[in-house]
Amino acid sequence: MIKNKLVSRGxxxxxxxxxxxxxxxxxACYCHFSKYYFSRVFKEETGESIYAFIKRLKMEQSALRLKIEKDRTITDIGIVFGYSPSNYSSVFKKHHNVSPAEFRKRINTTCIPHPFYQNxxxxxxxxxxxxxxxKIQELDxxxxxxxxxxxxxxxxxxxxFNFLEKYKDLINEDTLMIERSYDDPxxxxxxxxxxxxxxxxDKNCSLDNVTMIQGGKFAACRFxxxxxxxxxxxxxxxNIWLPNSGYEMDERYGLDxxxxxxxxNMHVVMDICIPIK
Structure with missing residues (x-):
């Protein structure tokens, strides 16, 4: 768990x-610390340097865009994340061990292995x-x-389990459990x-770890x-619905x-919510 609030803010x-x-x-400036101090704290908390973290996220989020925006050129996606065409291909291949073009070709639209359960x-x-x-919905x-x-x-x-036990006194019949996911495993x-x-x-909750998740337009799928x-x-x-839906995912991140x-019985009912524009 990321316990340092300033690292989370970063x-x-x-x-x-x-x-x-x-x-x-x-x-570091956004978090009001010197770059040397904040770099040390960030690596202690996350296991990565700030530079490595930024570079990794750019590569992984751009790969997601290659996956879901099949009609967008590789050059355009690279530029969005701050790379020239030749530099993007080189950095992408070094990170993913495959070029952006080959990555896009390999995206499987029939089946996929489970990353958490072998075989x-x-x-x-x-x-x-x-x-x-x-269902296309506007969420608050x-x-x-x-x-x-x-x-x-x-x-x-x-x-x-640990999280709900810690905050059990704040849970009532109207409480929603929400996951905000940032990565494609x-x-x-x-x-x-x-x-x-x-x-x-309640928005007036006085605890330190309160934040607002932005609502808006979502494509919600009941699982x-x-x-x-x-x-x-x-x-x-x-892999299938979003690239062929006519919708585009926006800059927000997905919610469960x-x-x-x-x-x-390890069984859930949940709404998988994809932010769209």
Whole structure:
């Protein structure tokens, strides 16, 4: 868990300005520290230098764009993240061990292996089957208590249990459990996935770890099933539905809103919400 609030604030700044030429000085200044002190604290908390973190996120978020924006040129996507055409291809290949063009060709639109469960894979459904489950919704802003984690999604259940136990006195019948996910685990190393776990609270809550999740227009897909199959629903939506839907994902990040959780049978009902414009 990211316990240092200023490091978490720095990560927010990086995520919000990923398509800009961010420097270590920019992030440190935003958090009101010298770059030397903040660089040390950031690496202690995340295991990565600020520079390495920014570069990795640019490569992984641009790969996601290659995946979901199939009609957009590789050159355009590279430019969005601050790279010239030749430099983008070189840096991308060094990070992913494959060129952007080959990465895009390899994107599988029929099935995908599960990154958390070895020897498990599943096929995708048709666009029409996904589309029937999608509802375009305007969501209000959410005020939440949150904890930020970098690590394997396989630890999500334990992290949720500890989180809910810690804040049980603030939970009532109207409380929503929300995950905010930033990475695609088919692209990002499973040990480096960034995510927030949250519960809704009154906007006047006085705790330090309260933030606002921006609402707006979302494509919401209701998922009912085993927790281990959430990954496949996500991949189907991003590999099949989104590239063919006529919608574009905007600069916000995805949300999972839990509607019910059956811990004993590892079964959930949740809305997978993709921010669109």
């Amino acid at each position: 990560i927010d700044y990086i995520m919000q300005h990923l398509n800009e030429d961010i420097t270590i000085e920019d992030v 498990k894979s599943a096929g995708f459904k048709s666009f029409e089957e996904y589309d029937r489950k999608i 802003d959410f005020f939440v208590i949150y904890e930020r984690h970098i690590g394997n999604y396989i630890e999500l259940g334990r992290n949720w 088919s692209i990002t190393s499973i040990e480096q996935c960034l995510y927030d776990i949250c519960i809704t609270v 009912k099933g085993s927790i281990k199959d959430i990954f496949y629903s996500y991949q189907g939506l991003f 809103i839990y509607r019910s959780v059956d811990c004993e």
